[in-house]
Amino acid sequence: MRALPMFALVAAATSGPLTVQAAEDGAADATRLGMRLYNQSCQVCHTTVVLTGVRYGPALSKDSLGGDASVMAQVIADGTARMPGFKHHFTTSQIEAVVAYLKTVPNPAAPAGRPASSDANRRDAD
Numbered sequence: 001m002r003a004l005p006m007f008a009l010v011a012a013a014t015s016g017p018l019t020v021q022a023a024e025d026g027a028a029d030a031t032r033l034g035m036r037l038y039n040q041s042c043q044v045c046h047t048t049v050v051l052t053g054v055r056y057g058p059a060l061s062k063d064s065l066g067g068d069a070s071v072m073a074q075v076i077a078d079g080t081a082r083m084p085g086f087k088h089h090f091t092t093s094q095i096e097a098v099v100a101y102l103k104t105v106p107n108p109a110a111p112a113g114r115p116a117s118s119d120a121n122r123r124d125a126d
Contacts, residue, residue: 027100030093034101037094041086057083059108072099 043049045056058064065071076095079085086095 030097030100031104032101033094034097034099037090037098038101041089042098045083060102061105061107062103063107064102067103069099069103072102 042060046058046060048055065075073095075083076090076098077085077087077092090098
């Protein structure tokens with residue numbers, strides 16, 4: 001009979017750090033899923049694959065759309081005049097995963113010889 005209460009005490013004492021670790025693992029899983037979905041569906045327009053290539057949409061980063069995750073999710077879901085919406089292609093959790101990934105992407109470096117501009121983020125609202 002004493003083994004059960006001791007087990008419960010040990011389980012209760014260790015549940016805090018394990019819960020935090022599980023949450024961190026879940027966030028990492030969401031970020032990995034978001035990266036995969038971004039590479040499959042977004043990268044074709046939002047990155048320049050080759051030096052002579054054309055980028056159709058703005059470069060995306062953690063500060064796109066003012067860095068507001070809810071606005072990012074809305075634009076991904078509903079699209080813009082120049083971008084299709086993905087609400088019929090991705091689930092809500094998949095859209096949130098793409099946002100989680102974008103929140104890890106640093107701002108793009110300014111091209112050599114030209115000052116950084118905020119025009120790329122302004123185009124997001126088109």
